[in-house]
Amino acid sequence: MIEVGALDDGDRAAWQELFAGYNAFYGRTWPDERYDRAWADFRRGERVHALVARLDGRAVGLAHFLFHPSTTAGDVCYLQDLFTAAEVRGRGVARALIAAVAEASRGRRCERVYWHTREDNATARRLYDRVAEHRGFIQYVMPLTPG
Numbered sequence: 027m028i029e030v031g032a033l034d035d036g037d038r039a040a041w042q043e044l045f046a047g048y049n050a051f052y053g054r055t056w057p058d059e060r061y062d063r064a065w066a067d068f069r070r071g072e073r074v075h076a077l078v079a080r081l082d083g084r085a086v087g088l089a090h091f092l093f094h095p096s097t098t099a100g101d102v103c104y105l106q107d108l109f110t111a112a113e114v115r116g117r118g119v120a121r122a123l124i125a126a127v128a129e130a131s132r133g134r135r136c137e138r139v140y141w142h143t144r145e146d147n148a149t150a151r152r153l154y155d156r157v158a159e160h161r162g163f164i165q166y167v168m169p170l171t172p173g
Contacts, residue, residue, distance in 0.1 A: 028119055029080045030126040033068055037078055040085035041065070044078075048088070048109035052144075064090075077126050079110070079119045086111045089123040093134050103131035105141035108150075115149070124157055 079087035
């Protein structure tokens with residue numbers, strides 16, 4: 027059975043391994059101090075939030091998200107990071123995490139949850155096409171810092 031809940035103190039190593047896997051999937055590497063900062067932010071739960079999915083008591087997935095105002099609607103939730111360990115993909119972990127983020131967003135009276143993925147991420151997009159609507163937007167990014 028998949029259980030989704032908040033991070034606790036004992037989740038640090040498993041969370042960092044999952045988050046490193048997420049970053050590696052997108053071709054990024056992070057220094058330890060960035061993981062330290064992210065962990066501290068998630069544990070405070072003020073600006074950004076994190077959930078972990080457990081299967082048989084083991085952390086196998088994560089979701090990072092934040093709430094913000096919108097100029098065209100009420101508040102919204104941005105699901106920034108979603109990752110499932112490779113060995114449990116296809117078992118409903120990502121779906122459970124998305125559902126938990128949606129529930130947290132309803133609790134905050136958000137009007138919608140949205141997220142991005144790479145166009146070539148066909149595996150994830152099969153799930154996303156079932157649980158959400160693709161509205162045809164293309165994302166542009168303007169980096170403001172080197173690297």
